[in-house]
Amino acid sequence: MESSAGLTGTADLKPPATNVGAIGWLKKNLFNSPFNSFLTLFILYCLYKTLPPFLQWTFLNSVWYTDGAQCKLAEGACWSVVSRNFRFILFGFYPYEQQWRPAVAIILLIGFLLYTRERRHWNRRLMIAWPIGLAVMGLLLYGGFFGLPMVETTKWSGIILTLLLSIFGLTAAYPLGVVLALGRQSKLPAIRTLSVIYIELIRGVPLISLLFMASVMFPLFLPEGITIDKIIRAQVAIILFTAAYIAEVVRGGLQAIARGQYEAAESLGLDYYLKMRLIILPQALKIVIPPTVSILISAFKDTSLVVIIGLFDLLKTTQVTLSNPEWTGFSAEAYLFISLIYFAGCFSMSNFSRRLENELRT
Amino acid sequence: MPVSDTESAIRTGTEEIPFWHDPTKRAIVYQVVALAVVFALGYYIFSNTQANLRRQSIATGFGFLEREAGFAIGESLISYSAANTYARALVVGVLNTLSVAFIGIVLTVLLGIVVGVARLSTNWLVSRLSGGYVEILQNIPVLLQLFFWYSIFHDTLPSPRQSLNPMPGLFFNNRGFYFPIPASHPAFWWAGAVLVAALLVTFVLRRWARRRQDLTGKRFPVWSVCVGLCLLLPLIAWAAGGAPTAMDVPQLQGFNFEGGISFSPEFAALLLGLVLYTSAFVAEIVRAGIQAISHGQTEAAMSLGLRANLVLTLIILPQALRVIIPPLTSQMLNLTKNSSLAVAIGYPDFVSVANTTINQTGQAIEGVVLIMVVYLFFSLVTSAFMNWYNKKKALVER
Numbered sequence: 093m094e095s096s097a098g099l100t101g102t103a104d105l106k107p108p109a110t111n112v113g114a115i116g117w118l119k120k121n122l123f124n125s126p127f128n129s130f131l132t133l134f135i136l137y138c139l140y141k142t143l144p145p146f147l148q149w150t151f152l153n154s155v156w157y158t159d160g161a162q163c164k165l166a167e168g169a170c171w172s173v174v175s176r177n178f179r180f181i182l183f184g185f186y187p188y189e190q191q192w193r194p195a196v197a198i199i200l201l202i203g204f205l206l207y208t209r210e211r212r213h214w215n216r217r218l219m220i221a222w223p224i225g226l227a228v229m230g231l232l233l234y235g236g237f238f239g240l241p242m243v244e245t246t247k248w249s250g251i252i253l254t255l256l257l258s259i260f261g262l263t264a265a266y267p268l269g270v271v272l273a274l275g276r277q278s279k280l281p282a283i284r285t286l287s288v289i290y291i292e293l294i295r296g297v298p299l300i301s302l303l304f305m306a307s308v309m310f311p312l313f314l315p316e317g318i319t320i321d322k323i324i325r326a327q328v329a330i331i332l333f334t335a336a337y338i339a340e341v342v343r344g345g346l347q348a349i350a351r352g353q354y355e356a357a358e359s360l361g362l363d364y365y366l367k368m369r370l371i372i373l374p375q376a377l378k379i380v381i382p383p384t385v386s387i388l389i390s391a392f393k394d395t396s397l398v399v400i401i402g403l404f405d406l407l408k409t410t411q412v413t414l415s416n417p418e419w420t421g422f423s424a425e426a427y428l429f430i431s432l433i434y435f436a437g438c439f440s441m442s443n444f445s446r447r448l449e450n451e452l453r454t
Numbered sequence: 455m456p457v458s459d460t461e462s463a464i465r466t467g468t469e470e471i472p473f474w475h476d477p478t479k480r481a482i483v484y485q486v487v488a489l490a491v492v493f494a495l496g497y498y499i500f501s502n503t504q505a506n507l508r509r510q511s512i513a514t515g516f517g518f519l520e521r522e523a524g525f526a527i528g529e530s531l532i533s534y535s536a537a538n539t540y541a542r543a544l545v546v547g548v549l550n551t552l553s554v555a556f557i558g559i560v561l562t563v564l565l566g567i568v569v570g571v572a573r574l575s576t577n578w579l580v581s582r583l584s585g586g587y588v589e590i591l592q593n594i595p596v597l598l599q600l601f602f603w604y605s606i607f608h609d610t611l612p613s614p615r616q617s618l619n620p621m622p623g624l625f626f627n628n629r630g631f632y633f634p635i636p637a638s639h640p641a642f643w644w645a646g647a648v649l650v651a652a653l654l655v656t657f658v659l660r661r662w663a664r665r666r667q668d669l670t671g672k673r674f675p676v677w678s679v680c681v682g683l684c685l686l687l688p689l690i691a692w693a694a695g696g697a698p699t700a701m702d703v704p705q706l707q708g709f710n711f712e713g714g715i716s717f718s719p720e721f722a723a724l725l726l727g728l729v730l731y732t733s734a735f736v737a738e739i740v741r742a743g744i745q746a747i748s749h750g751q752t753e754a755a756m757s758l759g760l761r762a763n764l765v766l767t768l769i770i771l772p773q774a775l776r777v778i779i780p781p782l783t784s785q786m787l788n789l790t791k792n793s794s795l796a797v798a799i800g801y802p803d804f805v806s807v808a809n810t811t812i813n814q815t816g817q818a819i820e821g822v823v824l825i826m827v828v829y830l831f832f833s834l835v836t837s838a839f840m841n842w843y844n845k846k847k848a849l850v851e852r
């Protein structure tokens with residue numbers, strides 16, 4: 093420090109041009125050290141080498157609505173495989189003229205989800221509206237009233253099946269998971285042991301083994317003459333699988349509640365059921381909302397595994413399209429398209445979970 | 455006072471309370487009911503299964519393991535042919551699963567650390583790109599990614615005769631990826647033996663250096679000395695053995711390549727898909743672990759006069775690892791479990807072989823039980839090891 097006069101003089105000076113504006117930003121974020129400058133240049137070079145050919149393949153040289161033969165002549169991507177088979181990929185074997193019904197149901201579902209996104213809309217009415225809404229969607233798909241022809245569940249395929257398996261999977265698994273978590277925290281040794289065995293057993297094996305169990309073993313468990321649809325068997329496997337993971341998440345919430353809360357509830361004379369319902373669970377379940385959304389995301393992604401036991405979900409309808417000789421060889425395009433669908437679903441859910449986490453951090 | 459009267463009555467047991475108000479008796483009833491329900495359900499399933507098996511005359515028991523399998527397996531670490539038993543086929547499957555899981559875990563952890571650290575980089579481009587990597591790969595089902603890579607390898611790569619040849623000796627085609635390896639020579643065995651010896655010396659040296667530092671405070675450059683030893687000694691052994699440089703280069707013979715080392719497109723797609731998917735999760739774990747260490751720790755370490763690399767190895771990493779290890783364990787287990795998706799793209803892992811076995815013998819129960827037992831075993835062993843490691847690294851509190 094030389095003199096106070098010098099200091100007051102600098103207050104009027106503008107910062108150097110290299111520290112503000114675009115140049116300042118570049119200097120601060122891309123070229124702030126020799127190593128970073130090297131990294132920036134290296135990445136820019138890689139992007140220069142890969143991005144233009146990719147864009148050319150995706151947009152400039154691509155064909156959008158032709159038949160398969162013309163696609164084979166094109167240099168770029170063949171998006172026709174998606175645009176020509178759009179409705180089969182999405183709705184599968186659902187009768188062609190009736191496909192507006194799943195479309196309406198899905199729009200309804202998205203509307204519900206968007207409305208539920210806002211935390212100020214969360215109230216008792218919404219809690220009642222959800223099951224009613226899901227039932228309406230189910231009835232709309234199933235039909236058999238108001239002149240709507242009935243559509244068997246075996247024909248529900250494509251994105252309908254994917255959404256059905258994941259949403260029903262989570263809704264049915266949630267209560268089961270809460271019960272298992274309470275069981276694991278219980279003071280009764282037999283109930284605790286049963287819960288621990290169930291949770292650890294399920295979490296230790298891959299989902300695919302449960303799906304195999306549902307597809308090949310489950311029919312043997314039932315008495316003679318009773319058969320259950322394969323979709324429902326897969327649904328049961330997904331529910332049993334998801335419940336174990338929810339149980340562990342809820343257990344985390346239960347353990348995070350201070351001991352004083354348990355003791356206070358007991359000192360009020362509440363029995364176990366009232367203590368859990370009025371004091372512990374409302375707090376514990378609130379803490380675990382964000383990790384529960386993560387489980388919903390994995391359940392949504394995991395439904396794609398039903399391909400392996402031969403159910404026609406979104407992934408399988410795409411593969412059926414690709415097995416048509418006209419469209420073989422365009423799997424990259426078709427897979428990119430359904431990746432986009434899965435990505436949109438998962439990304440919006442994980443964004444929602446991140447926002448909730450910030451809001452709930454009190 | 456009436457209250458104390460009742461209390462004393464209860465205490466002395468003069469007034470009987472009904473058993474449904476007695477928590478200890480109620481607890482017994484609950485547990486007996488729960489156990490009874492579980493056993494009844496189990497018995498119901500068991501008896502139905504027995505009846506169904508008898509009606510459909512399906513054999514039971516693990517006798518089929520001794521029979522001839524009669525199907526070929528594309529890739530195997532041990533010698534196997536269709537004439538071998540089912541038991542050997544299943545062992546081949548287990549070894550394939552283990553090799554995918556092991557290589558996958560190593561690559562995943564390395565890639566995950568790089569991406570996780572890159573996400574925290576001050577370079578805008580680097581952090582944005584790694585953020586995009588994590589978001590995209592996390593949010594697409596792993597099975598879809600496997601199909602995508604497999605279709606790329608299988609559909610877009612040319613046939614063996616028109617193989618891509620990016621470097622001399624390197625061949626990529628839709629049958630696999632072929633790399634040259636050094637032709638076998640005793641010198642390589644000697645070099646390997648010397649490397650093992652060097653690793654042993656490293657281990658001893660590290661313990662000695664730590665004890666010396668505890669006693670005298672003098673540091674010994676263990677890291678650089680040991681890296682030097684592990685590189686130089688095998689090199690000397692190789693040179694002493696005659697410095698063989700002959701390479702075993704893959705050659706096109708008939709319809710396919712012979713020689714060198716090769717990976718099938720199934721293996722490559724499975725490994726690539728699993729590693730990319732899981733590394734996105736590992737990257738998030740690493741980032742969270744590093745961010746969990748407050749900046750004050752770095753500042754305190756620097757004010758003690760530690761150099762940057764010592765700050766990282768002595769202060770930051772030991773604390774970050776404590777946060778990172780538990781979720782990392784579950785990601786390793788996830789990768790192992792997800793390797794069962796190999797069945798969808800035709801890589802002969804354990805589930806795939808077991809599935810073929812189920813289809814051929816019709817013994818679904820035994821097959822599914824085998825799958826579950828093997829994966830449970832993997833899970834329990836991995837979590838036991840990681841728990842031991844975690845305990846070693848855990849904070850020692852007073």
